[in-house]
Amino acid sequence: MKRILFVDNDVTVLQSIYHWLYPLRDRIEAYFAQSGVEAVNYLAQAKFDMIVADLRMSTMDGVELLDRVQKQYPQMVRIILSNASIRPSSLKTITSAHRYLIKPLDPNQLANSLLQACMLSDFLQDADLQRVVSQTRSLPSLPSLYLEIVEELESPNPSAERVGQIIGRDMGMASKVLQLVNSAFFGLPRQVNDPGQATVMIGMETIRDLVLSINLFSQFDRFKLDRLSLNKLWDHCLDVSSMSRRMVKSITSDKNQIEYAMLAGFLHDVGKLIFAENLTEKYYQTINLSLRKKIPLYQAEFDLLGTTHMQVGAYLLALWDLPDAVINSAACHHTIQNCQGARNMIEVAVHTANGLDYETNPKRQRGEPPLINQEIVAKFGLSKWVDDWRKDHSHH
Numbered sequence: 001m002k003r004i005l006f007v008d009n010d011v012t013v014l015q016s017i018y019h020w021l022y023p024l025r026d027r028i029e030a031y032f033a034q035s036g037v038e039a040v041n042y043l044a045q046a047k048f049d050m051i052v053a054d055l056r057m058s059t060m061d062g063v064e065l066l067d068r069v070q071k072q073y074p075q076m077v078r079i080i081l082s083n084a085s086i087r088p089s090s091l092k093t094i095t096s097a098h099r100y101l102i103k104p105l106d107p108n109q110l111a112n113s114l115l116q117a118c119m120l121s122d123f124l125q126d127a128d129l130q131r132v133v134s135q136t137r138s139l140p141s142l143p144s145l146y147l148e149i150v151e152e153l154e155s156p157n158p159s160a161e162r163v164g165q166i167i168g169r170d171m172g173m174a175s176k177v178l179q180l181v182n183s184a185f186f187g188l189p190r191q192v193n194d195p196g197q198a199t200v201m202i203g204m205e206t207i208r209d210l211v212l213s214i215n216l217f218s219q220f221d222r223f224k225l226d227r228l229s230l231n232k233l234w235d236h237c238l239d240v241s242s243m244s245r246r247m248v249k250s251i252t253s254d255k256n257q258i259e260y261a262m263l264a265g266f267l268h269d270v271g272k273l274i275f276a277e278n279l280t281e282k283y284y285q286t287i288n289l290s291l292r293k294k295i296p297l298y299q300a301e302f303d304l305l306g307t308t309h310m311q312v313g314a315y316l317l318a319l320w321d322l323p324d325a326v327i328n329s330a331a332c333h334h335t336i337q338n339c340q341g342a343r344n345m346i347e348v349a350v351h352t353a354n355g356l357d358y359e360t361n362p363k364r365q366r367g368e369p370p371l372i373n374q375e376i377v378a379k380f381g382l383s384k385w386v387d388d389w390r391k392d393h394s395h396h
């Protein structure tokens, strides 16, 4: 049961939320305040898991309120409500909000976002993770280029040409996207030289996720990664992504699933980047501990940092509201057997690809080799894929 406080000057908005959430009353306990001041009083009296506040309110606006909540109740999930007139790219500057919801609210979307945020809330309650996250000076934010593409995709008539133009404005990004699109990753029949054309060929959603992944990796300090010998991490994630995508493609023709597999592969080790960037020296010791004791890196992380790259990565991806399969792939790629509940082919594919990439390129990952869970691989019909892959790559 999660306790959520909704704050809006407009009482009709609060009434609608009350009615929409009524069917979820066994999971969400909703409270309502009509002003920032009233909200502050509520917060002083009882513990809440989440706050959803309107951006524009009189006396104390949503940003001011969430800033206060961030300082006083850091474990609360903070969501901002905003009008459609405000561009997502300007909302991203509100660093005290984990997420934003755009008005007019859609009942289903609201329920989904809140239930996803409940998962984030569980992460935030974890004391060790909280300690590490509070030590990180800044978590990477969603890149504005990505948000612009999301905006275009959510517009009434999204166009591949316009997505191409958005990418084309950033020369560095455009060339990296084209390089990937023309690589064996997609196996296109002919060379593509223009971002618009590339978008038409591989789809707007896929382009959006490539932009997110490329930009995310470029946000981190290369020298810190070199220090930790993590400079091969991008190659590793690229290959895991490519393999996961092909594996899922061999099981289903569902475009969404195939694209989620790609994104999940790219982002599965993002927690390592967060450790490397923020806890560089401590992470150096962690890696050395795993090498010296011959234990898996995530176990050394747990021993020295109190949390793992899986947990921190999943936390960030949940913060960004990415699909569950992507979050779960980060959370369970090493310990798939312990992953309860909705285990799906994407998580299994990322787990398998992570192990297979080690077999071909052992130097890319530090510490003990990740073990592939054959039983689960077989259950998802991927054994033949794995055997074929091993046959093709055994000469390496």
Ligand SMILES: [Fe+2]
Pocket (backbone or CB within 6 Å): 268, 269, 309, 333, 334
């Ligand atoms: Fe990993």
Ligand SMILES: [Fe+2]
Pocket (backbone or CB within 6 Å): 236, 240, 268, 269, 354, 365
């Ligand atoms: Fe990995």
